[in-house]
Amino acid sequence: MFKFRFSGDKEDEEEDKDIKNSTLNWISASKVEVLEMQVEKQYEPVDYAENKIFPGCKLKLIRFEKALHDLQMENCTNIIEAESQNSDLIPAKYEGGLKIWECNYDLSQYLFKNDVEFQGKLVLDLGCGNGVLGLIALLKNSIVHFQDYNVEVIKAITIPNVLLNFDDRESVLKRCQFFCGDWESFTKLRSSKGDEFVKYDLILTSDTTYNPDNLKKLYEVFKQRLKEDGIGICSRVLRLIAGKSYYFGVGGGIRQFQNLIEEDGIFDVETMWKTRDGLEKKILKITRKQQS
Numbered sequence: 451m452f453k454f455r456f457s458g459d460k461e462d463e464e465e466d467k468d469i470k471n472s473t474l475n476w477i478s479a480s481k482v483e484v485l486e487m488q489v490e491k492q493y494e495p496v497d498y499a500e501n502k503i504f505p506g507c508k509l510k511l512i513r514f515e516k517a518l519h520d521l522q523m524e525n526c527t528n529i530i531e532a533e534s535q536n537s538d539l540i541p542a543k544y545e546g547g548l549k550i551w552e553c554n555y556d557l558s559q560y561l562f563k564n565d566v567e568f569q570g571k572l573v574l575d576l577g578c579g580n581g582v583l584g585l586i587a588l589l590k591n592s593i594v595h596f597q598d599y600n601v602e603v604i605k606a607i608t609i610p611n612v613l614l615n616f617d618d619r620e621s622v623l624k625r626c627q628f629f630c631g632d633w634e635s636f637t638k639l640r641s642s643k644g645d646e647f648v649k650y651d652l653i654l655t656s657d658t659t660y661n662p663d664n665l666k667k668l669y670e671v672f673k674q675r676l677k678e679d680g681i682g683i684c685s686r687v688l689r690l691i692a693g694k695s696y697y698f699g700v701g702g703g704i705r706q707f708q709n710l711i712e713e714d715g716i717f718d719v720e721t722m723w724k725t726r727d728g729l730e731k732k733i734l735k736i737t738r739k740q741q742s
């Protein structure tokens with residue numbers, strides 16, 4: 451099992467600085483097609499678990515161990531390297547999408563329980579990992595684009611999770627598209643018709659603001675790809691209250707992201723939900739300022 455580097459000791463900090471300071475090669479964005487053999491694949495009950503996302507919502511999700519095993523069999527070097535380092539994140543190589551992160555559960559519940567309009571909307575699950583936010587949007591009759599940095603994650607986890615939760619696979623896939631690669635080039639990726647950028651009614655993202663070096667790229671996705679009347683919703687751990695001595699990326703994160711958005715002056719940012727249960731967590735809503 452991959453682990454957060456909780457210890458926060460000097461060695462880890464030095465390692466983090468080295469990673470930050472080196473020049474990283476971010477993989478360009480591209481569309482991931484679903485193969486016929488994936489559509490037809492039958493999963494054994496041992497391959498997945500029925501996860502309680504929150505009371506009243508269970509989803510079938512591929513087990514972490516199964517995905518990891520499949521990726522090892524395919525000799526996926528980025529994932530093998532992360533595992534050998536016992537790490538959840540290796541910047542620009544593996545960005546953590548194989549597991550479900552803390553705030554995904556909060557945002558899922560928030561989306562399910564609050565008055566968010568999904569019917570017929572075009573939704574982006576940005577940094578989707580397991581794709582739980584997108585699955586909820588699909589259950590509420592949206593059209594969903596799933597984006598994750600790692601193509602491995604899209605193939606081994608996100609696509610199977612969609613297939614597991616809908617009996618009519620052909621039909622649900624008509625409401626989905628899948629993308630991999632870096633946010634910077636994803637912002638500039640044109641639709642299959644080639645001449646236009648797809649714009650979204652809703653952009654959902656959870657636990658994606660941990661790397662201060664990537665906040666500008668992340669923000670550009672909202673700025674360029676959210677419709678005029680679109681809504682962005684973002685969740686993340688704000689700070690530590692008690693418990694673990696270290697949580698990846700706390701200290702940068704959503705506060706810096708919020709500052710960046712507010713300084714640009716194009717969007718209004720509203721805190722929709724906040725909790726303090728060991729980790730202080732927050733959900734932000736982002737909408738374009740009305741022209742006066």
Ligand SMILES: C[S@@+](CC[C@H](N)C(=O)[O-])C[C@H]1O[C@@H](n2cnc3c(N)ncnc32)[C@H](O)[C@@H]1O
Binds near residue numbers: 549600634
């Ligand atoms: C920590 S995981 C969170 C996954 C999922 N949203 C959750 O909450 O369980 C961060 C996600 O952001 C995506 N991500 C991080 N940096 C990225 C980048 N520079 N470009 C594209 N995607 C990125 C990763 O692929 C990963 O899925």
